[in-house]
Amino acid sequence: MTERKIKNTDRIYEKDSAVSVFTASVLSCDGAEGEYKAVLDRTAFFPTGGGQSCDLGTLDGIEVRDVRIENGEIVHVLSEPIEIGKAVVGRINYEEREEKMRSHTAEHILSSVLHKKYGLSNVGFHLGTVDTTCDFDGVLTAEQLNDAEDEVNRIIRENHPVCPVFPSENELKTLEYRSKLELTEDVRIVVIGENGEIDKCACCAPHVKETGKIGLFKIVDGYKYKGGTRLHILTGQKALERARADFEGIKALSVLLSAKPNGSDVISAVNRLLDDLKALKSDLNASNMRINELVCASLGGRDPALIFDNRSDTQVLRSLCLSALDSVGTAVVFGRDGEKYSFVIAGGNAGGIFEKMKKSLNVRGGGKDVICGTVFATEGEIKTIFDGGNV
Numbered sequence: 001m002t003e004r005k006i007k008n009t010d011r012i013y014e015k016d017s018a019v020s021v022f023t024a025s026v027l028s029c030d031g032a033e034g035e036y037k038a039v040l041d042r043t044a045f046f047p048t049g050g051g052q053s054c055d056l057g058t059l060d061g062i063e064v065r066d067v068r069i070e071n072g073e074i075v076h077v078l079s080e081p082i083e084i085g086k087a088v089v090g091r092i093n094y095e096e097r098e099e100k101m102r103s104h105t106a107e108h109i110l111s112s113v114l115h116k117k118y119g120l121s122n123v124g125f126h127l128g129t130v131d132t133t134c135d136f137d138g139v140l141t142a143e144q145l146n147d148a149e150d151e152v153n154r155i156i157r158e159n160h161p162v163c164p165v166f167p168s169e170n171e172l173k174t175l176e177y178r179s180k181l182e183l184t185e186d187v188r189i190v191v192i193g194e195n196g197e198i199d200k201c202a203c204c205a206p207h208v209k210e211t212g213k214i215g216l217f218k219i220v221d222g223y224k225y226k227g228g229t230r231l232h233i234l235t236g237q238k239a240l241e242r243a244r245a246d247f248e249g250i251k252a253l254s255v256l257l258s259a260k261p262n263g264s265d266v267i268s269a270v271n272r273l274l275d276d277l278k279a280l281k282s283d284l285n286a287s288n289m290r291i292n293e294l295v296c297a298s299l300g301g302r303d304p305a306l307i308f309d310n311r312s313d314t315q316v317l318r319s320l321c322l323s324a325l326d327s328v329g330t331a332v333v334f335g336r337d338g339e340k341y342s343f344v345i346a347g348g349n350a351g352g353i354f355e356k357m358k359k360s361l362n363v364r365g366g367g368k369d370v371i372c373g374t375v376f377a378t379e380g381e382i383k384t385i386f387d388g389g390n391v
């Protein structure tokens, strides 16, 4: 995230991210019922920008619904008007801010690690309510991601300082730092490590003051995205909660599968179930084929062949219908499916039979060479149409 031109307001959040309560004077307040926009001489509220949503909280007890940059000013959107010139107390929702600072600082470290290790650049960032997404301009293997995750967690544990610095235009000329834009003035560099050995990046958002405050860092998803890679990351309490939920999920699955409560044993148990299912499907298929042969052998040359079956799988009924065509000109198969019947019609008179069924019964379906559908009727009602078996 890079600097944004701001006028009139001193940005406390850029200098000290630990400030959650502050005093300020109201420079202006415009608006109408339900939405008043106040500009302050100083603020600790971070305005929405660069992939990060704004801080929320209160000004003199009035709810701050949104904080955004409009025409170069930081605008606090309030539910009630506030007196111009008045000294006010601002309070930001610091628990939410800390969560954002953890994820944001982790993103800097991750971007630096992937830049140094694999020469990738961060090309997208979004700090969402569920997780944080970071986009990189290259494809990464699962092994590389694990390596990067280990490295980020190591840097977090080493508890390096995180400091914002404001270099002059001259100092900037010789300073190497990560940035999305060519900047020349009012540039704020976030330095991680005593001498910036971990990272130096142009950014205007608040960050934690030591990497140790980030806590656990976890890449929870990663996939190819627009020719590069999109990563979903979690930090601190959110990472812990996700890990806990996943552990509980594995534990519940292990009970259902009578397996040990760990990922590899649960996967082995699921694979065994899938193998069993495959074998059962194969046996069922063979049984269905055998039943179809026996049904076809008992048709006795009646044409059209009218077959009632207790199986409801349309593919099975279709297979039976087509097999019947070896010995008859037209075959009609009904498969009981609860209170209704699935049906398949094929052969020379299929269209005529379907039209006759539609005239007298509640029928849904269609098709060209093979007509499939559902009929809401009893076996007796269906047989009436076929005149006791003959159309």
Ligand SMILES: [Zn+2]
Binding pocket: 001, 104, 105, 108, 190, 203, 204, 205, 207
């Ligand atoms: Zn940042």
